[in-house]
Amino acid sequence: MRADVRMLGALLGQVLRESGGDDLFDDVERLRQATIEAYTDESAEAFDRATRIAEEFSVQRADEVARAFTAYFHLVNLAEEHQRVRVLRDRGEDPTSTDTVAGAFAQLSGEVGEDEARRRLGALRFHPVFTAHPTEARRRAVSSSIRRLAELLSAHDAAAEGTPEAHRAHRRMLEEVDTLWRTAPLRAQKPAPTDEVRTVMSVFDETLFTTVPHVYRRIDDVLRGEQSGSSAPIVPAFVRIGTWVGGDRDGNPFVTAAVTREAAAIAADHVLRGLERAIERIGRTLTLDAEGTPPSAAATALWDALQAAHPDVAGEVATRSPSEPHRRILLLLAHRVAVTRRGDEGGYTDPEQLLADLRTVQSSLDAAGARRHAFGGMQHLIWQVETYGFHLAELEVRQHSQVHARALAELDAAAGGSGSLSAETEEVLAVFRAVREIQRTYGPRAAGRYVVSFTQSAQDLANVHRLAQYASAGDGPVLDVVPLFETFADLQAAPGILAEIVDHPAFAARLAATGRRLEVMLGYSDSSKDVGPVAANLALYEAQAEIAAWAQRENIELTLFHGRGGALGRGGGPANSAILAQPPHSVDGRFKLTEQGEVIFARYGEPAIAMRHIDQVTAATLLASSPGVEQRNSAAAERFADVAATMDRASRDRFFSLVKAECFAPWFATVTPMEEIGLLALGSRPARRGLSVESLEDLRAIPWVFAWTQARINLAGWFGLGTALEAVGDEELLRTAYQEWPLLRTMVDNVAMSLAKTDPRIARRYLGLGDRDDLAALVLEEMELTRSWVIRLTGGERLLENKPILQRAVAMRSPYVDALSLLQLRALRGLRDADEQAPAPDPDLQRLLLLSVSGVAAGLQNTG
16 A cells, blocks of 8 residues: 555656646645654744744645645545445455354354344345535545546556556546646535435446345345355345435425435435346346256246337337247336336336346246346346336435424414414425425335434324324325434433324324334434533434344334434544444344445445445344344443443533533634635535534534544543543543444544544644634643543554554554645634734635645544
């Protein structure tokens, strides 16, 4: 990887010289060398030298230098991803490792027996939900350039040194780095919701559509060996993809019912095109002669039906493939999928019809002895239809409970003869009609989950069914209403609310129709902003334990939906370790979570990485419900209950001493680029729900986390943990807890990573932008206390010494991030000083700030 970084860095250096001359290259190098020296030296003098260099640049030069460092991070990220792919390819599959589904299955079989393990494998479900939360700071044009560079880097790897192929790959990489440098790094305007839909679609088109069946196949290969691909698989299509993109209207007035309908249509068009191509591709390979591979009676009947419905196309296909019956059928099926996509007469009405046809062909091939064809490419097609249907991703609607309450108040008043309906209420009703239309067009799986954010009572959930009645007069959509518990108080109230709502007639009827399945969403972001990360993590664990125990008593098949972000302050961090730390019965072979912003492309943008991520998370999902894991977590929670209680109280008190201090909110906005983040065209959604910066409660959790990350403080991910551990005080007990209590271990390890990306010297400069020395001192004191305790628990003398690969990666990046932070500080100071003298901000300083925000996001990677 170091060789790749050096090569890409040298290409960037050449582009800088060609574009801006030696002076630009020399200025970039001066700042780079100074921040590296300051990082290793740690003296005030070295840091001041780096600061002076950043301050001495003209604003135009600072702009160019910031762009250069940002481009460098894009290249480093590419090199790291390329190395991960290289390692995954070279390492191969380890069937004994429990962080693979095959390894987890083996361990589970040893605990519960193979029959029970197979039953659990058959019921397995991994359900990521993609959201459009604004934390992906890269433009799509930049992402496209990086993807082209990735392909060129692979070509360079494959070419022998000194050959024309190697020279050609090098030349084209130089051209692409030049494109990256010359591409405007900032969006000119915020993307519309449909732009966000199309951005997410690129992940399906480029990786997920073809990658997910390969995940199933790889697991089946390991579990069944030579039998895989020649008989029916034991691995089910366990992945389901959800999306909020085009459906999440909580706080986003730009997501309308029309947008939701368009989002569903775009997704359906993509998946139907994908299925059409895949079926046609497999069909063209089935050149199996009728004499050696005769069709079954059912397959012959299918051909006759297709021929009658599509005579012209059938005639052409029959002429080209006169004695290849299975090939003819598949080519006609591809045509019928195309007809479905166009909405013409003769298409499929639902994906189950296509599945039935594909299974008819599969059974015919199997009966004729062509088993490798039946359970090879044909099985991949079946898996794709089972996973994606005709909708690709299950579109979920989300809206705030207060919006529903206002709409019902208007509707009840209008029904009583007084008042008229506002535009907001008309839009609320239109959403239910849109969901009904989507279900009828693309099938019931295409939409139907309705997430109620800020659920604070059973009435908040019952209101959704009342609104559906108003919207459709009894002919409404099939709805699964999902409560979202977000704040600390809501998490504590959740079990009682659920116990009440299941007796509501509409809820009870839906439970009966689904075999008593219920989904409950837990919010990590707002609870963390509400009481701090430590108390929020403990409250989330307790809420899950209580909800899971209640579901067990009520014979309800519970799925907990985790509203996690990419950053640690929003529930981020390694998902597999978090899953294995969950309470007993809270997973039960089903894991659903949000995948947000930059995380979508980091985890699913490259096929090999997507396969590994899905395998890891699914393995943890399968293993989390094993007797050994459940007993370990239950025993640890009981043994360390007093430790948890002490940590909860102490961390909350410490957090409140900061965020409830007088004038904290405006101080926070002053010492971070929180206000300016709203100017970045990251997403269609506003950063605040409408109130001023005086109201921290109204600030969305995403900019809360993003702003602290940009200030290199990362406060949302760790504040209060040091005080919590200090309150317990018993270091030996805490070391034992770290080893034996998965929840604490996951929390401490995540904080270690968060703190490793902070820099106290830079943090002091940001905190110095405000006029509250008391709050600045509180933050720095807690940072040092937390750092000290984390090192004591994890071992060594510095953070991440128990994870040397991660430690090296952070150390390699940090000096370069420092350079961008110094440029950001320079811009912030200029803008803050100007605030006192002129009403309009300097546009050049504002641009420099936004460039640095984008660069720091690229450098730190998990930003929101």
